[in-house]
Amino acid sequence: MKKILVVDDDMINRKLLNVLVKKMGDYEIIEAENGMEALNIIKNEPIDMVLLDIIMPIMDGMDLLKILKGDDAFKNIPVAILTTDDSRKNEALSLGAVNVLIKPIKEPELRNLITQF
DSSP states (O other): OEEEEEEOSOHHHHHHHHHHHHHTSSEEEEEESSHHHHHHHHHHSOOSEEEEESOOSSSOHHHHHHHHHTSTTTTTSOEEEEESOGGGHHHHHHHTOSEEEESSOOHHHHHHHHHTO
């Protein structure tokens, strides 16, 4: 079973993504409220993909993305950015994100993304 880490400070967004992903197949969803919590999870258990919000307290999504892509142990984990504003799309992609999805997340876009990995 593949593990997907959903990182978003908004509980409703995390729950919505949890429901959408579980409809798509055999995935285990792990949730984190911020980048620091997510980093601790990633350091302690294998994660197959990260769905990552940009704007969060403590450590935002771009900072976590930089850390993951700069560390040989984690750089191959696919990270997709979730945002309400695509103004940082190019930045996210240049840092190594595999895709940027605009909120509200549409199920077909999420399905296409997840089934690629």
